Amino acid sequence: MTENIDLTLLDWSRAQFALTAIYHWLFVPLTLGLSFLVAIMETIYYKTGNEEWRRITRFWMTLFGINFAIGVATGIILEFEFGTNWSNYSWFVGDIFGAPLAVEGIVAFFLESTFIAVMFFGWNKVSKKFHLVSTWLVAIGSNLSALWILVANGWMQNPVGMEFNPETARNEMISFWAVLFNQVAVDKFLHTISSGYLVGSVFVIGISAWFLLKKREIYFAKRSMLVAAVFGLLASLMNAYTGDSSARTISKVQPVKFAAMEALSEGKPEAGLVAFGVLKDSENKVGETALKDFLFKIEFPSFLSILTAGDKDAFVPGMTDLVNGNQTHNVISFEEKKSRGETAMKTLIAYKSASKDGNIQQRDSLKNIFASQSFQENYFKYFGYASVEKAEDIIPDISGTFYSFHLMVILGFGFIFLFVIAIFYLFKGTLTQNRWFLWLCLIAMPFPYIASELGWIVAELGRQPWIIQDLMPVSTAVSNIGAGSVMATFFIFATLFTALLIAEVSIMVKQVKIGPKH
Amino acid sequence: MKFPHQKITRFIYLYIDGFRNLSSWGKKLWIIILIKLFIMFVILKIFFFPDILNKKYNTDAERAEHVRNQLINSPNNND
Known part of the structure; x- marks a missing residue:
């Protein structure tokens, strides 16, 4: 029986997942960044024995603790949603998600819950060295927790290291290492954690600037700002490097997303990199969907070709090439992918019939076809295309993806300048005289959060309609449940998370106003 | 020890x-x-947030059958 999925249900399920993921991601990056900053500050205290550094460490540790406590377990809601709203997807991904998340659970439990107690309760009760080690282990544990969930997300963007079993209707892991070292996962992990370091650094710089503007705790604020600016600058450079590597990987494994990020309608050699531009609807259409042209743009000639392939003459496929195909440049058309996906789908239907008819020989033979590498690489790889009706359905929201990507990049470069100026003024000894810069640091505090969220919007919006790239569209993944209940829980989550955010901000503001304790 | x-x-x-x-x-x-x-x-x-497949079906074989049907009969797949 065909269970027709109501579009309202699909949209609300997506909206709910987006809401919970975006809110969850307001808590996580600060944990990732601030944990390392606190560990660095405590290391300086351990090395110098200067009590001022102990005060500095304890103040930032308090803010870290507030954020950690409010944010902890908010990600569990996403797992609830997998089982309820995305049950077909949850089953289909099989143990690919299970294994990394199980490792994450163990690492998070042992490292974070054990050593975070030592970190907060252990001052004066354990040795300085053991306390320092505990602080570092909390930082490493937090970042390792992020690793496993990002490995799982990386697999959704570029499914590797698995084999589809038609009997269980699940993807089964055949290589843990292929899943772990998936290039998308590696890039995603490094890029995401470095964005967390930026959030932590700008957070420390912003609050330190507030103290300096208030002419309070000058020594504390300048020292905190120095650590955060140096760490932030290194993180920015890492973020830019991994962003470049990430984009290069996307151009290979998710070329449609890449074309949307650059709003590239027609492929070309010597493709320019758009620094910024304003889009308009193009007369060039795929079905009913208009592609995009530029009303205005600032472009670096040939840079896109150089960045993707290291060669200015390299051809970068545009949206029309990816839909219609381009034989000269070995770009497969949508129709060809759909045809291959349908072959895989027909094989699954034949498998189902053979099982139902008790034709064991044919069933086993079809199962062997699924297990063959050439079938997986040439047909099952495009399995999801069998469920996509029209070519235009594989085109994501180009404007949303383009603007999110470019705004994220612009903000990323802006943070580099912020850190460089902070270091310059700190070394010159003129930081407090430049009040405009202190105000800028304070105003800058929300922007790393915005940049980090925009990164996720690029990653998730740009890969639509897929929940698992080329294998499963979101419309197949969603559970056929009442749209009303999804709407109700959407508003419950919106209320719950908003309340948590208000609680976090109010407790933090109170602690900041109290300042570091003597 | x-x-x-x-x-x-x-x-x-x-x-x-x-x-x-x-x-x-x-x-x-x-x-x-x-x-x-x-x-x-x-x-x-x-x-x-019940686990839909665990709630609706008792065995893994039934769950697999349901998901297989969903894959085959997804909204845009008219095979």
Whole structure:
């Protein structure tokens, strides 16, 4: 029986997942960044024995603790949603998600819950060295927790290291290492954690600037700002490097997303990199969907070709090439992918019939076809295309993806300048005289959060309609449940998370106003 | 092999002392955490977020059959 999925249900399920993921991601990056900053500050205290550094460490540790406590377990809601709203997807991904998340659970439990107690309760009760080690282990544990969930997300963007079993209707892991070292996962992990370091650094710089503007705790604020600016600058450079590597990987494994990020309608050699531009609807259409042209743009000639392939003459496929195909440049058309996906789908239907008819020989033979590498690489790889009706359905929201990507990049470069100026003024000894810069640091505090969220919007919006790239569209993944209940829980989550955010901000503001304790 | 009783006892007391000497904001934080966990694991999980496949089907074979049918009969696939 065909269970027709109501579009309202699909949209609300997506909206709910987006809401919970975006809110969850307001808590996580600060944990990732601030944990390392606190560990660095405590290391300086351990090395110098200067009590001022102990005060500095304890103040930032308090803010870290507030954020950690409010944010902890908010990600569990996403797992609830997998089982309820995305049950077909949850089953289909099989143990690919299970294994990394199980490792994450163990690492998070042992490292974070054990050593975070030592970190907060252990001052004066354990040795300085053991306390320092505990602080570092909390930082490493937090970042390792992020690793496993990002490995799982990386697999959704570029499914590797698995084999589809038609009997269980699940993807089964055949290589843990292929899943772990998936290039998308590696890039995603490094890029995401470095964005967390930026959030932590700008957070420390912003609050330190507030103290300096208030002419309070000058020594504390300048020292905190120095650590955060140096760490932030290194993180920015890492973020830019991994962003470049990430984009290069996307151009290979998710070329449609890449074309949307650059709003590239027609492929070309010597493709320019758009620094910024304003889009308009193009007369060039795929079905009913208009592609995009530029009303205005600032472009670096040939840079896109150089960045993707290291060669200015390299051809970068545009949206029309990816839909219609381009034989000269070995770009497969949508129709060809759909045809291959349908072959895989027909094989699954034949498998189902053979099982139902008790034709064991044919069933086993079809199962062997699924297990063959050439079938997986040439047909099952495009399995999801069998469920996509029209070519235009594989085109994501180009404007949303383009603007999110470019705004994220612009903000990323802006943070580099912020850190460089902070270091310059700190070394010159003129930081407090430049009040405009202190105000800028304070105003800058929300922007790393915005940049980090925009990164996720690029990653998730740009890969639509897929929940698992080329294998499963979101419309197949969603559970056929009442749209009303999804709407109700959407508003419950919106209320719950908003309340948590208000609680976090109010407790933090109170602690900041109290300042570091003597 | 000797069991490190003393170390475990010290570790437990670290927690007990820590919780006993919580600051006022620390206590407030723990109340928020407990309310949050109650809402998430008791109210939301039980009443709003059942595991659909576990609820509807008793065996893995039935769950696999359901998902296979969903893959084959997805909205845009008219095979």
